[in-house]
Amino acid sequence: MVLSTFAKSRNVKKGAGHRVGFTALTSVLQYCYEMGVKYVTVYAFSIDNFKRQRDEVxxxxxxxxxxxxxxxxxxxxxxxxxxxxxxxxxxxLLSEPVRLAAEKAMASTARNTGPVFSVCVAYTSTNEIVHAIEESFVEKGDRIQERYCNSYSDESIWADNMDGVISVTDLEQHFYTADCPDPDIVIRTSGESRLSNFLLWQTTFSHLQNPVPLWPEFSFRHLIWAVLQYQRVYPYLEHRRSSSKRNFET
Known part of the structure; x- marks a missing residue:
């Protein structure tokens, strides 16, 4: 974990490293919002992190x-x-106090109309995809069951079974990220180029950047550089998005 690496490099306790990381997050969020960035998503805690020592978790x-x-x-x-x-x-999977605090935060800010801050916690992209498949099957199954109860014709049953096929649209509607656009920029600090099971589906046309500084050292100038780098490749990414959309629709 990047924050653990930061703690080791500065010879401080792991908890102190994470605390500094949260402080850096607040600063970056303010920079983003003042620059007009509407959506910011952070990867706070992976499901895999539950495998760490109990006291650290x-x-x-x-x-x-x-x-x-x-x-x-x-x-x-x-x-x-x-x-x-x-x-x-x-x-x-979260401890009850954290889960209740998260639910309270979402309920308290649900009607806010400003920027959207999304926190991926107890998250992996593979788990999100499995979740979307399960939810899609449940929704399709309920729909087929309802139609089956209303009609017993062979033709109706055949149509219902065809309607039960899971599509890409079905999956995307059941992703945790369904209400937010796909990210334009993905920043993976500490020079890492791995996505670490983060938004694998949604980042197909995102611009991946891997600045060398560890997360607590990520500053305003690094953020500006990330935006400038994205602007440089924006025409190419937009062309790829448009081409992919046309192919999907046909």
Whole structure:
């Protein structure tokens, strides 16, 4: 984990490294919102991170609850900019205090019309895809069952079975990210080029950047450079998106 690497490089405790990381996040969020960025998503905690030592996981859960509570304070960045908060992932895996805090944050900011801040927690992209498949099957099954009860003709049953085929659109409607656009830029700090099971489906046409600084060292100038790099490749990415959309529709 990048924050653990930062803690080792600065000879500080892991908890201190994570705390500095949250402080850096607040600064970057403010930079983004003042630049007019509408959507910001962070990968806070992977499902795989639950395999870490129990005391480290508990420490992270406690810190997460503390920071979620801070986001709802009157003077927080959330209230300053009218931010809407999402928590994406298998929230049932979180400790109860963290899960309740996350649910409270989402409910409290649901009607906010400002920037959207999404936190991937207890998340992996593969888990999200499996979740979307399961939800699609449930929805299709309920629809087929309803039609089957209303008609017993062979033709109707055949049509229902065809309607039960899971499409790309069905999956995308059941992703955690369904209400947000795909990201334009993915920033993977510390020079890493791996996505680490993060938004694998949604980042097909995103511009991946891997600046060398560790996350707590990521600054405003690094953010500006990321935007400039994206602007340079924007025509190419937009062309690829448009071509893919046309092929999908045909």
């Amino acid at each position: 508990q420490s992270l859960m406690d810190l997460m609850k503390e920071k979620i509570d801070e986001l709802l304070m009157k003077e927080s960045i959330v209230n300053k900019y009218g931010v809407k908060i999402n928590f994406w992932g298998n929230l049932s």
